[in-house]
Amino acid sequence: MAQNLDALRLALQHSPDNAPLLMLFADACLDEGLMDEAEQSFQHVLKNDPANADARLGLARVALLQGKTSQAAVRAEQIISDTPSCAAAYLLLARIHITEGDRSKARAMYDKGIALNRSLADPGIEKDLHGVKPPEEETSGRKRGAMTSSGSFMESVSDDNDDDSHPRGGAAFDLGLADFEKPKLNFSGVGGMEALKEEIRMKIIYPLQHAELFKAYDKKVGGGVLLYGPPGVGKTLISKATAGEIKANFIALGLHQILDMWIGNSEKNMHEVFELARQNAPSILFFDEVDALAADRRDLRQSAGRNLINAFLAEMDGAESNNDGVLILGATNAPWHIDPAFRRPGRFDRTLFVPPPDEAGRAAIIEVMAQKKPIGELDPRALAKKTEGFSGADLKAVFDIATEEVMNEVMRTGKVIPLNTKDLIKAAGRHKATTKAWFESAKNYAMYSNQSGFYDDVLKHLGLMKR
Incomplete structure (x- = not known):
């Protein structure tokens, strides 16, 4: 396989914009676990052909293999919306639902994909879905939404009077959040991370435990904290353990649970999630892969994506509701993709770098x-x-x-x-550290885009700045 990769690299030197060649190379990189090279090749194809469904599907596969299930789901749904005949996208979405434990939705997606192309039948998926029936199809007169080829979300207009006849986009059970609980896990169940645990105690736990002292200074308890670092270092685990330490409710969700194809429903979902957290305070509202939700608004061409981001910011600010006792935790592997507006005071103004363990x-x-x-x-x-x-x-x-x-x-x-x-x-000896690729990217941002000192902890970890 290594020889094939070398041959493909050599061929690309002579024909760097050859889309079929780039796709072959990207698929070979995926087989070898070379995620960065695969992603770059798929992006190269999309640069010349933004509507290429196979390349867009390739990026979704990369995201899934990197553990970014929310991003993978959003990309797959975008492809299905733009190209309803893309059977492979339905199968990928089925795999994502299986990963998340929603086998009923997985069955629905798999059946649709196989109906389009029976040659894609996957024995592995069929084994996982044995005996599972698909959910009942929703019947409504509303028009479908769409995803643009640039990856922006564009919602369609729904029929009138749908608030009563189509009760969507609000209930916690619709978003899969009805079974949240106070985690039994606490810091004693998380190995290592002692310095990070102490930082969390100072920035999160002590303020929540001594709320009366904060109120004496007219300071709200809660707010937002951004955790960033390489994938797999335990950002989700330490967030859940933090909730266990303070005996708070832990509500975790990804972007795909918020998005809805009907106009205004994504914003309604966002509001319902925050309301759920407010009604069950003290609570921790955890957004995984928050960079997918907090993307720089300058990169969004369609108003729907911008509207959802603005709704998120308004909920964080507590403009119309009281967020006292609600802590918003966001985890990201790519902090450089987050809109600066999310890091202003009162939002994700406290940041915690989660490094690999010593x-x-x-x-x-x-x-x-x-x-x-x-x-x-x-x-x-x-x-x-x-x-x-x-x-x-x-x-x-x-x-x-x-x-x-x-x-x-x-x-x-x-x-x-x-x-x-x-x-x-x-x-x-047979496994390579997956954090190295992340630090290669992070080092560039830390060295050349660190005017605010946001990446100082990365530089300290790399030994490029005195502690």
């Missing part, structure tokens, strides 16, 4: 992960030394690789074989 942190994470595995002799420190730059997700991958190595013997003998330090160190 050696002591990795050892602590390894100990936590080992508690749910059959483990023999284990030296967490020895493994931590061999996993420099690994995120929590990388360490989980190490355990998964080591498990796969012993499974053949386990299946043959029918006996549980404990993992040991040697097995895990061998597995670590």
Whole structure:
């Protein structure tokens, strides 16, 4: 496969704008896990052909493989709206719904895709959806919405009187948020991150625990905090643990749960989410991949996307409602894509850099992960030394690789074989830290777009600024 990639690279040097060649190269990069190169190739195709459904689908696949399910879902839905005959987009959306545990919606999407192109039948998806019936089709006289080829969301006009006849876009159960709860997880269940935990205590927990002192100074309790860092370092986990520390309700959602194709309903959904958090205060409202929602408005050509962002800002400001006791946490792998308006005072004015764990942190994470595995002799420190730059997700991958190595013997003998330090160190040698690519991008922004000092923590982590 490496030889094929080299041959494709050489061919692209002679024909850099050849769309079929770029698509072949991008697909080969995906097979090899080279996400950045795949993404660049798909973007190159779209630069010359913005409506190319295969390239847009490729970007959605990249997002899904990177764990950005919200972004992947939005991209797939955009393709379906623009090109309803794109069967592969329905199958990708089915995979996304399976990942999120919504097998009923996955069945609906899969059936639509197969109806368009039976040759795309996927035994893996069919196995996951065995016995699942699709949800009842919604019947309404409203017109469909659309996504533009540039990726902006454009909503269509709905029929009159739909508030009564079509009760959409408001109820928590419609958004999949009805079952939120106070997490049992707290900081003791999160390995490492000691410096970050203390920073969270100072910026989040203590103010919420001593609300009366803040009120004495006429200062609201809550507000917004932005967590940024490489993928897989535990931004979602530490957010949930923060809610557990203060015994607050934790409401987590992604952009695709907010978006609705009918005019005004996306903004209504946003309002309902904030109302749900206000009615259940103290609460933490967690937006994963917030950069997809807080995109720079200068990049949005259609008014619908701008209107949703403006609605989000108005809800954060508490212009018409009281946000006291509501903490808004946003997590992002790409803070450089966030509109500066989101970082002004009163919004995401507090930022927390979530770095990969240090050696002591990795050892602590390894100990936590080992508690749910059959483990023999284990030296967490020895493994931590061999996993420099690994995120929590990388360490989980190490355990998964080591498990796969012993499974053949386990299946043959029918006996549980404990993992040991040697097995895990061998597995670590087969896995590369996924945080390195992120720091390559972040370093450029930190070095050349850091007038406000926003990326100082990145520079300190890289040893380019004194602490």
